[in-house]
Amino acid sequence: MPPETDAPPANELTSLQQRVAREIVALVRRDNYKAGEHLREVPIAQHIGTSRSPVQSALRHLAALGVLQQDANRGFFLSVDAKDWDGQVAGLLETDDPLYLRIADDRQSNKLPDEVTEAELMRRYEVARSTLRKVLSRISEEGWIEQSMGHGWRFLSMIDSPDAYEESYMFRQSIEPGALLGPSFLFVPAELKQLRREQQRIVDGGYQTMTPIELFESNSHFHETLAEWGHNRFVLQSVRRINQLRRLVEYRQASQRAPRQTQAAEHLAILDAIEQQDFMQAANLLRAHLDGARRRKLRDPGVFSQAA
Template sequence: MHASTETASALTPLQTRVAREILALARREDLALGDRLAESLLAEKIGTSRTPVNVALHHLVSLGVVYYDANRGFFMAKPARDVTDIAAQFFNEPDDPLYLRIAEDRLAHRLPDDVTEADLMRQYEVSRSELRRVLSRMQEEGWIERQVGHGWQFMPMIDSVEAYEESYLFRAAIEPTGVMSPTFSVDRVELEELRRRQRFIAEGGYLTMNSVELFEANCEFHETIAKWSGNRFIAQSVRRMDRLRRLVEYRQARARKPRQGQALEHLAILDAIAQHDLLKAAALLRNHIEGARRAKVHAQEVFAPST
């Protein structure tokens, strides 16, 4: 434990986040001993360059999760389902502290809609380069935008029970519509991959996967179906909603049992899609989102102050 913590301290916040996402991806796909981890593919899926991916993979080598062959690249040194302890440590490590402080202050309404870099530098006692690095990440995630000429503006966020409910009502409107779109087209390879991952969760993966991993698997399911709609606006909207939900969901401890039920519902939706019964798939998807809305929104502790 001490050795891995010591190694992690040498990583930048970006490299730490990339290593965390590689671990999550490996466990979500239930990779086996010897499965290859292609740097270019990982960089594409995570949305970064190959440089931080390479550093992160070498970090995972030092933890015994991955091994490196100079001629062939990186491979799993053990099954992904057998690295639960390392994954738990990794996901319990804090994200970028400045990012979390700004996110927490915004969710708690301690920051105004419009801010300047000078004000934020004074408030958080950071350099302009450090602040801009975090603001760029926030801009990429869609919850802050640079204003023309001066300052930054926070975009609408899921920062209250009412906003959380609105987000579910919006998703219940657009996601089933995407399934019924005339341009809906299934990628059979992606369909089988989703089935395999959701089946793994339902059959016991939910017991070893942490809340972040479960949330990311949920996002992958919904974003993939939205992409199949063939409608760029639906696909972009679902991705943006997931990014906004991430800020709330990551702060909360989640019960594991409901995640098994969600995976079973996901499998039923995928089965209907595979059978070309899109009317049934859309109805199941709408019921699935409505069920999640009732369960989560009515449990108003979602927005209780974190401790």
């Protein structure tokens, strides 16, 4: 268990730094890091898709919480096993920027129009322009809003209805299995072994104890890694973009735990086929996996209750 510290509260981090800290915690817990392992800033920044600066701030915050130790010359190392990252640290996985969540909920429930101004949003949420812009910048990075003329913003397509959800899965079924059959597909044995550990952990009971964020991130990590092995930049960009949009819906499905075990077992079967270099079988299993997930999600009347 991490020692007691006088670490500053997470809300003193910027929204970007909070998100990066959450993703670092999810990464460390997902991969079950041990005390003494090195957290390298550049690979983390590349994995999250951000610059080194917010990664450094997040790592310093985690060090203040007592789970990392900073070496002036070599960087940050775990001082506590990932399985013991609890308390304030694990709490990072349960929280998100309140303003971000309010905007997301209002947009999904059609309370915000397609185009808004910063002045309108500042009045609606009673926040300063600097606070609002930080959140809008994050939303822009995630791809569901873009800046228009002046201080205006235009919301882009989201997964905010059963039709949109089905369209997203049909799109994934058309590109993800094909990447496994492309001439440039090449899996990395070490990464496959790591994916197998992650998915086996879920099957063996992790689906009951992991947070919704951890479960979703493990799922998205699996699909993005397969896309990376395809060495097709457009497929990878598309899979990452869809995952960013899925987060808004799937983080709210906290009670949907049993399907996660089924999905992880299907992931393991796909990995078995890839390891045996039976890529046609792997592609067929992946297509069936995505179709099954689509059918389960669309049968659940609570998936879009936020938008009802």
